[in-house]
Amino acid sequence: MDISEYGVSPHADPIVRDLVEHDLLQHAVELVAYGMTIVPPEKMGVDDGFVERLRGALLRTCEKRSGVKITDHTTDEPDQQEMGARTWYLLHEDEAFAEAATNPRMLALVRWLCGQSACLAAQTWIIKPPTKNPRTSVGLHSDAHGIPPGGGHIAHLCNASWLCTDYAGAEDGPTVFVPGSHRYGRATLPHEATMSMGEDAPFPLVPVIGKAGSLAIWHGGLWHGSTPRSRQGLRLTLVQVFTRMHMRPHHLWEDVPPEYMEKYPELERVLGDPGYPFKESIDNMKGIMQFMQTGTDPYA
Numbered sequence: 001m002d003i004s005e006y007g008v009s010p011h012a013d014p015i016v017r018d019l020v021e022h023d024l025l026q027h028a029v030e031l032v033a034y035g036m037t038i039v040p041p042e043k044m045g046v047d048d049g050f051v052e053r054l055r056g057a058l059l060r061t062c063e064k065r066s067g068v069k070i071t072d073h074t075t076d077e078p079d080q081q082e083m084g085a086r087t088w089y090l091l092h093e094d095e096a097f098a099e100a101a102t103n104p105r106m107l108a109l110v111r112w113l114c115g116q117s118a119c120l121a122a123q124t125w126i127i128k129p130p131t132k133n134p135r136t137s138v139g140l141h142s143d144a145h146g147i148p149p150g151g152g153h154i155a156h157l158c159n160a161s162w163l164c165t166d167y168a169g170a171e172d173g174p175t176v177f178v179p180g181s182h183r184y185g186r187a188t189l190p191h192e193a194t195m196s197m198g199e200d201a202p203f204p205l206v207p208v209i210g211k212a213g214s215l216a217i218w219h220g221g222l223w224h225g226s227t228p229r230s231r232q233g234l235r236l237t238l239v240q241v242f243t244r245m246h247m248r249p250h251h252l253w254e255d256v257p258p259e260y261m262e263k264y265p266e267l268e269r270v271l272g273d274p275g276y277p278f279k280e281s282i283d284n285m286k287g288i289m290q291f292m293q294t295g296t297d298p299y300a
């Protein structure tokens with residue numbers, strides 16, 4: 001018996017059929033059980049050309065925006081700070097970003113997590129040289145910024161990241177996950193964010209291991225961070241955030257008369273000045289940090 005053939009769940013049926021057709025059922029199960037999965041390139045239907053196009057697009061955009069020229073990503077080691085300032089808002093920069101956002105097998109997994117109405121919310125990159133200062137590694141966090149405790153188990157958003165270089169082991173300084181933490185239903189508290197992710201980590205951690213061209217996809221509420229990189233050259237990743245429709249604003253409030261703003265100062269706050277939406281860079285970090293606090297405190 002194939003339940004999807006009964007046609008009584010018109011939203012779920014096409015997703016289930018896509019997952020079956022593309023041999024993605026193991027990955028769908030891993031997303032439910034662990035909150036994360038890594039799909040190898042051969043199952044994503046991508047060839048070496050795709051990874052090369054995407055890596056080229058990342059390197060060109062990085063050079064255009066930061067002036068940092070990377071001629072050989074396997075040996076060059078530019079300063080991370082210089083490359084890390086204007087990493088967002090990529091779609092218009094290169095067609096490879098549109099290709100990456102619409103891979104049908106990726107979308108089947110995105111829709112499995114976030115439903116048929118899932119929208120692309122953001123694209124950004126990680127270009128990671130060897131770690132000089134371990135404190136600059138990314139601490140444990142959830143990507144579900146702003147979802148307060150009590151937000152439940154459903155994925156309000158997910159992260160669908162294309163690995164653009166091989167992640168072979170700890171030397172690559174990979175993303176690491178706390179499997180099952182998507183069920184905790186809250187972001188990490190400050191002391192959890194700064195916890196060690198080495199041998200003495202208080203949570204069992206699973207690293208991303210996969211070839212370039214793999215997709216690492218996770219439930220937005222899953223706790224993760226990354227460990228220091230020791231390998232020569234750069235780790236390159238295209239990060240994509242997909243959200244459910246309810247995460248989008250109804251209005252952008254672009255036409256509010258300035259005299260209203262002056263007369264009703266509270267408008268600035270209630271119309272939302274949290275730092276979203278933004279373009280290439282986050283220039284309103286203060287607002288975003290406050291917004292992230294709602295991940296652990298519903299009154300923030």
Ligand SMILES: O=C(O)CCC(=O)C(=O)O
Pocket residue numbers: 126138143159161174175176224225226239
């Ligand atoms: O792999 C990393 O360095 C961090 C990744 C991360 O936190 C993310 O993509 O949300």
Ligand SMILES: [Fe+2]
Pocket residue numbers: 141142143224
């Ligand atoms: Fe993250």
